[in-house]
Amino acid sequence: MNLNYQKDELLQSNSSEDELKFLNLLAEKFPSVQAACTEIINLESIMNLPKGTEHFLTDIHGEYETFNHVLRNASGMVRKKIDVVYANTMLEKEKNQLAILIYYPEEKLKLITNEQEDLNQWFSITLRRLIEVARVSADKYTQSKVRKAMPSDFAYVIDELLNEPNAKKEKYFDCIIQSIIDVDRANQFIVAISKFIQRLLIDRLHIIGDIYDRGPFADKVMDVIQDHYSVDIQWGNHDIVWMAAATGIRASIAAVIRLSARYNNLDTLEDAYGINLMPLATFAMKAYEGDPCEAFIPKNTPPENIGSTQIKLTSKMHKAIMVIEMKLAGEIIRRSPEMEMEDRLLLDKINYEKGTVTIDGRELELNDKSFPTIDPKNPYQLTKEETELAEKLRYSFLYCEKLQRHIKTLFSKGSTYLSYNSNLLFHGCIPLDEKGNLKDLTLQGENYKGKALCDQFDLICRRAYFNREHPERTSKDRAYMWYLWSGAYSPLFGKKKMATFERYFLDDKEVQREESNMYYKLRDDSASCCRILEEFGLDPEVSHIINGHVPVKVGKGESPVKADGKLFVIDGGMSKPYQKVTGIAGYTLIYDSYSLILAEHTSFESKRRAILDEVDIVSTRSMIEHATKRIHVGDTHIGANLRQQIQDLNRLLDAYRKGIVKIKSVG
Structure with missing residues (x-):
């Protein structure tokens, strides 16, 4: 009788049968008061950790070797960690070798181990150095997150070695390292911990479009993205x-x-x-x-x-x-x-x-x-x-299985735009009319503009692709999916025409000219950028737009930072055909818990030369913004999700305590 009364009370206080269904489902995962309380404590703790480091790349255009190297060196972050740990205790040549070992452990090990007179001593020194770099790389994450990033074969060993060393444990650490060498697992351990370091330094990867065309190995780029642990694509x-x-x-x-x-x-x-x-x-x-x-x-x-x-x-x-x-x-x-x-x-x-x-x-x-x-x-x-x-x-x-697998990855991890941690990410533009207002476009009888236009194009593409075996069902969708490639008001293209015919068949430069959308004339205007941010529900005081698509002519003095820091264009020419235009070989925008940093990259000759000659991509780093206080997980997109989870768990606790939901475990 009391239970029914409490259930009626819950229903009367803006709850419903759907609420009870939801809470019972949640109870399957957290079957006791203790389990729910433990998770709340865990989530609250995570909210107070520094945010993870995000890396933004764009316009890869099939340049697999450069892209792969930038991921492996974390846009210069690996070398930065080595410099922090060994600023005055290691020769520059040794730092270079350690960095390349972390980037390409399998290949570099074959060369190094053939050159060593006392291989056991080299292993002993190198394992300690890698552990120190790993420790510094992991210092801002929870033990749970760090453990999830660990390679399964060596998770226990790495977990033990990451603990801060002290006099009491020094002999214990030495014993672990020597055991790794004695059982002939040093090579495998070096490979595992190197990949662990790489993973820790990029918490989230954002690819802001144009993976395909121009360069030779878009398929290899897609293989990497397909298997990446935390990536999104615009x-x-x-x-x-x-x-x-x-x-x-x-x-x-x-x-x-x-x-x-x-x-x-x-x-x-x-x-x-x-x-x-x-x-x-x-x-x-x-x-x-x-x-x-x-x-x-x-x-x-x-x-x-x-x-x-x-x-x-x-x-x-x-x-x-x-x-x-x-x-x-x-x-x-x-x-x-x-x-x-x-x-x-x-x-x-x-x-x-x-x-x-x-x-x-x-x-x-x-x-x-x-x-x-x-x-x-x-x-x-x-x-x-x-x-x-x-x-x-x-x-x-x-019916190409590999191509279809890669395209499904673009759909599952991609979209026309993304709003994430106060940043608005899209490849090309938000179409504007000649007066600078959001451009209305009629799609299948309905008018759309701004965010609604991007959302509708996203829906159209998904509908067309997932009905590809029945094209007659989605003929209009298929037409507009094609339109996104070269249409005048496509947010992915952003020009009045694609002058394909003119470039092939005419020598007249005037008719070959492709006039850009008004967006590109107004992207230097702070007020215009603020209006776009507001259209997507973001606070213009703290938010940014991040674009690719149009190469930044750095050699001619153009800056990637536009509109008083409201907009960043980060196409710096990773694609080799564009490097004559940009004067550099790509950008990475890095967003850590303190600042926004733009890394400007020099050209990358080859993986082979990097391994043999220990030649790295030189990345010039410049600070764009520095936070007055450290940004924590609670301040981010993830933090908003965690707050919702905490609210849900508190509702479950309340239901447990009132007896509305049965406790499923005594633990």
Whole structure:
């Protein structure tokens, strides 16, 4: 009777049956008052720890070796920890060797162990040094978090060795280290603790778009991201075109192949993903026989290679797929007038007899007048051979297991934007109109702008991808997924047009110009940035916007810090083709418990040289903001979640004490 009364009382005090269901589910995990109290104490303690260190990277563009090195050296943080521990007690050469050992333990060990006269002594010294670096790297985390980061094989040993040494335990520590050496496990321990240090120094990794295209090993970058313990991705336009290709959108498939040919990276498709390009090669050799395809020679081809058989074939494949892309894009644009992309319909503006094209009322001469697969009367119609080829390629992309696994990672860990710890992360822009207001865009009959527009695009992409086996269900979604690659008001692209046709077929620089969205004209304006932050529910007094997409011309004096510190553009040219523009080789933005730090990287030659010559990426660090007081977990995005968990547990405790929820354990 008393229990029923208390249950009625609970229901009357703004509770419900759903509340009771929730509390009973929570009780499965915390089956006693003691268990709930212990978890509350644990969570409250975590709230008062310093926040973990976040690393922000962008525009990787397939540069696997550079990306991998930046992760392994934690954007210079590993070397910083070594300098803290051994500032005046280790030679610079020894510090370099220890750093490279932590980055590449397996490879470096093979070299070092072959050079040592007294290997046991070297092991003894090195194990102690690694333990000291690990101890400093772990000092701001809970024992629970540190243990979760430990490699399982050596978790107990590392846990013991991380305790602060003292006179009473010195012999005990020495015994553990000697035992590791005696049982011939020193190599394995060095590998394990090195990876443990790497993990501790990056608590959260943010990838702000453009993993794919230009560089040769986007698949390897995706392998790393797929297995990373704590990562999020904000999609870039070069990611979305691959995502759309994996969805089976034929225009996007053609764009992916064209870009791979443009940067001579067809190996990524053929070798890494197993996409069969033989049908394209066969078609291109026949359709463009005798055509030199000079405008389609891959970028950065050495002059001595231009006449090679491989480059000639790649150039023909490049032109063939580009023409197919223009036809398929034309189909989408003509079916979707609401996209307002009619200016991109250029195949019907060509005078095929004169070899000219009319753009914005100007008749311009084409630098390539050979279009053997285009019917001037119906220029967007695929030939029979092109139709068969497009279908074969669609099948290859749809049923490539590795590609689909990587694209699912982009969906599971990615989104159009992310609001995290008072930072707003997105790759390109928030579309603005000519007056600087949030741009309205009509999607499937509804108007969206700002945050709602990004949310709707996110939903559209997910719907299109997860219904890829039934394209007829989501034809409009598929069209807008393609639009995100090159549409005028795509937040991932941010330009009025993608001048693909103009760059290949015209020499006129004016028509090749791609005018940026108003966002890029106003991103230096603090008030505009504050309005965008407010649109996404963030406090502009303490929040920032973090972008990639547009390389920062550091060599010409451009700063990555915009709008009085409200906005950071951190595309510093990790992609090698852009390093001539930026003058550097990438940025990492680092957000620790005290400050925001921008690390500016020099170019990375190769992993091989790093291991052999102990050459590191030199990172110049500059402070952007320094907190007046240390930032704790309770001040962060995670802290907000922990507070909610504490509230839920307090509700469970109250229910236990009133007898509304049965205690499931006496412990």
